[in-house]
Amino acid sequence: MLVKFMTGETGKIPWNLWQCLLVLLGMLAAGYGTALLVRFFASGLPLAYRYLLVGLAQGAAVLGGLHYFVRKKNGLSLEAVGLKAAVLPRAIAVGLGGGLALFLLLVIVGSLLQLFLPDQAPQPFTELIINARQPRDLVIPLFLGAFVAPVSEELYFRGFLFPALKNRYGFAWGLVGSALIFAFLHLDLVRFLPLALGGIGLAYLYERTGNILTAIVAHATWNTIMIFLLYFALRWV
Template sequence: MLQLAISQGAFGHQILQDIGLVCFISMLLAGAFHVWLRKTTPSLQWNQFGKVDVSRIVPADILGCVFVTLPFTLTLLMPYTGPAKSLSPIQLALSFGMLLMMAGIVLFMYKQRDMLPETLGLNPRHPAYVFAWGVGAYVCFILLSITLQNAGLETWLESRLGKPQHQQIVQEMINAVQVERKLILILGACVIAPLAEEIIFRGYLYPVLKRYTEPAFAAIITGIIFGAIHGNIWAVIPLSLFGILLAVLYEFSGSIWSCILCHALFNTINVAFLLSMGDQL
């Protein structure tokens, strides 16, 4: 049984690496194509769609994106080493701290260029409007998830990948016994992860890709990367769709707060479910 679990994990990791490679090649090809397209048809304004302004994004931001997403991409680049071991409270705190640090770097870069708060829509004119967008997007994703489940997505994945395995943080939550461990996981999953991941992926990676390609491509690629970096092949499809939805939400709401709220709702409700049903999972 152990060998089977390792085999499934290795196979899933290989697929995640392939997804990452496809995304990387797609970004290079799309960037080269749009450079040519801009030179031949300078009047095109496709990347001005939506409320996410990319006029102040510069080529150096490409390197910035590589740097702030490095902790995520390393999980794909590293070879498979077997089932993930349980992390200590200090290791958990450090991992969430790394997320905050990378998000802080994004905010620092924007601040140094006098791009805050406008770039991220941190001071929306109508907070209730932003709140409604966030909650509405979450409801839409839940309906989409139910539709996918009824369409047999879980059964289809299980027939090809074997019995589903939990994402590491989900397994950590199920196994958590110590109070401090649970508090770190709850704070990290419900507050830190939504805040940091949205600033990094929707607040920075998406606008940079949008600037040098186009909105639809940027939303799809950042969504797929977002799904892949969570390290669970069984969750790639729903998480990728969630990432795409968050990019669309950002465009229509014009504020990163709506994305953070939607993401936090998703994580918090899942955490509440895990804490109440953990022994039965």
């Protein structure tokens, strides 16, 4: 259950969908803007470092947007988006279990989809892992996949967007709507359904625990298992 923010009403939040859109546009502008700058001024930069710069820019844009709309504009702490360190052990435990369950679900769904869809070229981030020659080559993918993406994406999609959608359209539409937007923005048609299901699961974990750290840990667990699985599977073949 969300903290009481306004006039003693439970479940109300002081930000709206328009402000959610502004933060999203800021995140996209930061990411694409950084990618363009790198393309024109540092075209020789390795792909891993390009991803690092884009990921950091997007993460900074999300944190900046949340700082403005949550803290500066409304004078709230980050508990407003579910960041509660007081129950960290439980968040970690539930997040680890939830992340493992989501990983297994997504592997099953993805495997079933591959029976009906033609083989697709790997995504650039996946190529980072495929092309890794030694464990140290996983440092940047792990930093992005197990820290930057889980923190920035969960704070935005589950901590900021999901409550706004739920407040406007109800729990079910908030759950599905935030997950569909999350999946769509990955720009991967083949993985759209698995990502949407993952987004629903992450929002459900946040709703049940009231702690965004649960969703962050679950997201990080899911990504970390996938990264190591891809890395080691290619070496076992």
